[in-house]
Amino acid sequence: MFSDLDFDVIQRSLPYLGKGMLFSLGLTLLAMLGGIVLGTLLALMRLSSFRILRLPASGYVNLLRSTPLILVIFWFYFLVPIAVKYFSGNSYAQGIGPFHSALIAFTLFEAAYYCEIIRAGIQSVPAGQSQAAFALGLTYPQAMVKVVLPQAFRNMIPILLTQGIILFQDTSLVYVVGLTDFMGAASKIAQRDGRLVEMYLFAALIYFILCFSTSYCVKRLQSRISPPR
Amino acid sequence: MDFSFLSQPAFSGGGTYLNWVISGVQWTLLVGLSAWVIALSLGSILGVFRTTHIAWLYYPATAYVELFRNIPLLVQMFIWYFVVPEIVPSALGSWMKQGMPMPEFWSAVLALGFFTAARVAEQVRSGIQSIPSGQTYAALAIGLTPPQTYRHVLLPIGFRIILPPLTSEFLNIIKNSSVALTIGVLELTAQARSISEYTFRTFEIFSLATLVYVVITLTVTLLMSQLEQRVRMPGYIGGGK
Numbered sequence A: 001m002f003s004d005l006d007f008d009v010i011q012r013s014l015p016y017l018g019k020g021m022l023f024s025l026g027l028t029l030l031a032m033l034g035g036i037v038l039g040t041l042l043a044l045m046r047l048s049s050f051r052i053l054r055l056p057a058s059g060y061v062n063l064l065r066s067t068p069l070i071l072v073i074f075w076f077y078f079l080v081p082i083a084v085k086y087f088s089g090n091s092y093a094q095g096i097g098p099f100h101s102a103l104i105a106f107t108l109f110e111a112a113y114y115c116e117i118i119r120a121g122i123q124s125v126p127a128g129q130s131q132a133a134f135a136l137g138l139t140y141p142q143a144m145v146k147v148v149l150p151q152a153f154r155n156m157i158p159i160l161l162t163q164g165i166i167l168f169q170d171t172s173l174v175y176v177v178g179l180t181d182f183m184g185a186a187s188k189i190a191q192r193d194g195r196l197v198e199m200y201l202f203a204a205l206i207y208f209i210l211c212f213s214t215s216y217c218v219k220r221l222q223s224r225i226s227p228p229r
Numbered sequence B: 001m002d003f004s005f006l007s008q009p010a011f012s013g014g015g016t017y018l019n020w021v022i023s024g025v026q027w028t029l030l031v032g033l034s035a036w037v038i039a040l041s042l043g044s045i046l047g048v049f050r051t052t053h054i055a056w057l058y059y060p061a062t063a064y065v066e067l068f069r070n071i072p073l074l075v076q077m078f079i080w081y082f083v084v085p086e087i088v089p090s091a092l093g094s095w096m097k098q099g100m101p102m103p104e105f106w107s108a109v110l111a112l113g114f115f116t117a118a119r120v121a122e123q124v125r126s127g128i129q130s131i132p133s134g135q136t137y138a139a140l141a142i143g144l145t146p147p148q149t150y151r152h153v154l155l156p157i158g159f160r161i162i163l164p165p166l167t168s169e170f171l172n173i174i175k176n177s178s179v180a181l182t183i184g185v186l187e188l189t190a191q192a193r194s195i196s197e198y199t200f201r202t203f204e205i206f207s208l209a210t211l212v213y214v215v216i217t218l219t220v221t222l223l224m225s226q227l228e229q230r231v232r233m234p235g236y237i238g239g240g241k
Helices: A008-012 A014-046 A051-065 A069-088 A098-123 A127-135 A140-177 A182-193 A196-225 B017-051 B055-069 B073-087 B090-099 B103-129 B133-141 B146-161 B163-183 B188-199 B202-231
Strands: none
Touching: A008 A014, A008 A196, A014 A051, A014 A098, A014 A140, A014 A182, A051 A098, A051 B202, A069 A098, A069 A140, A069 B163, A069 B188, A069 B202, A098 A140, A127 A140, A140 A182, A140 A196, A140 B073, A140 B163, A182 A196, A182 B073, A196 B055, A196 B073, B017 B055, B017 B103, B017 B146, B017 B163, B017 B188, B017 B202, B055 B103, B073 B090, B073 B103, B073 B163, B103 B146, B103 B163, B133 B146, B146 B163, B163 B188, B163 B202, B188 B202
16 A cells, blocks of 8 residues: 555655745744734724724625635735736836735735734723723823733734644645645645655645644643633 | 626636536535535534543544644645545545546545534534533433433533534635635636636626625525524523523
8 A cells, every 4th residue: 555655755855845834934924923913903993983994894804704715815816916016107017926925815814814813802801901091091002002902912822823823724725826835845746756645645744743733832831821810 | 897708608618607607606515515514423523522531532533633623624635635545445546536426526525524523523522611510410410321411411502502603614614615626626716717717807707706705604694693593592602581
C-alpha cells in the first residue's frame, strides 16, 4: 500500500515549501493585525448610538459573513486591479501584486468575523465601567481606549488567537487563484512530480502540528489569564 | 449592471447562463445538505462520547475532533479526492477511480461532512455540559439508565440550547461547499467564475452569486429562528417565562 511511495520528494522540495509557509504565516499575521484593527472600528460602529454608523457596519458584517471566502477572494481579484487603476488614474497601472491583493481580501473578510468577537467582548465589560469612566469626566474615546477596550481585549485574547488559527487554515484557499502559499507550493510540487499522496499527507501533517500545538498553547493561556470573577 | 447575458445560450452548451446559475445553486444545496446529514449524525454521536467518562469512547472522539479541526478543509478535500483512492485496498481504490459515479461530489460530501462533524461535536458537547448536573442526577435517581438519561433528558435540552450555533454551522457548511470547486464540483461559486470567464460580466455575475448566498443565509436564519420559537422550553435560554 505504501510501498511505492517516495517520501524523498518532500526533502527535495523543502526550500520551496518553506517559502510557501513564510507566505502563509506572513499573510496570516498581517491579515490578523489588520482584521483586528478594522474589526475594532467596525465593532465600535455597530455599538454606536448613531444609526448612520451602526447600519453600514451591520450591513458590511452581515454581507461578508454570509459570503463564502472563495467568492470573496474572487471578488477582490476582480476589484483590486480596477481600484488600483481608478485611484492611480493610470489605466495601464500594474496590479499591486498577488500577496497584497490576498492581504486586502483576507483583512477585509476577517474584519467582519473579528468585529463580532470584539463586539461580544466589549459587551461583556460591565456597563458600570464605562459609566464610571464618563462620570470621571473622560471623553468617549478616552473611556474606550483607557477603560473599556483594555478589559475587553484581555477577555478576548484566546478567542482572537483561535480565530487566528482558523484564519491560518483559511489562507490555504489562496490556492484557488494560483498563489504559492504552503498548500499552493505543496500542490504544485505534487502535480509536477506526480506525488499527490506524499505531498498532501505531508501538508496535512504540517498543518495539524502547527494548529494543534498553537491551540494547545491558547488553551493554556486561557486558563492562566482568565480574569478573576 | 446589465443582466441580459443571463438569457443568452451559454458558450459551451448546457442551456442559458441562467441555467448554469440554477444548476450551481442546486449543487451547492445538494453538497451542503448531504454533508450536513453526515456532520449532524456523526457530530452528535462524537459530542455525546466527549461528555462521557468512559475512556474508550472519550479518547477516540477527542482525537477525532482534534484531528479534523486542525487540518484545513482544502487539504482534507484533496485527501479524500486524491489520496484516499490510492491508499485503500487496490480493488476498492480502482473502483473509486473508475467505477464510482460522481467521484468529485462524493469526495466533497465526505470531506465537508467529516470536517463539520468535528465542529458539531464541540457544539453538542458544550450544549450538554451547560446543562446543570442536577438534571443528570435527578434522571439517574428516578431510575433512568445513562443512555435513557441522554435520550430523554440531556439531548432534548442540549439540542435546544445549541440551536443558534448549529444554525451557523449549517450556514458554514453551505458556504464551505464552495471549496468543492477545487476538486471540480460545479457549484454556485464555480459557475459564477466560469460565467465571468465566458462573458466578462464579472461584476454582475459575482453580485448575483453573492445575492444568492445572502438569500440562502437569510432564509435559513429565519426558518431556524421560527424553529427555536416552536421548540423553546420555559426556564432555558430563549425559553421565555
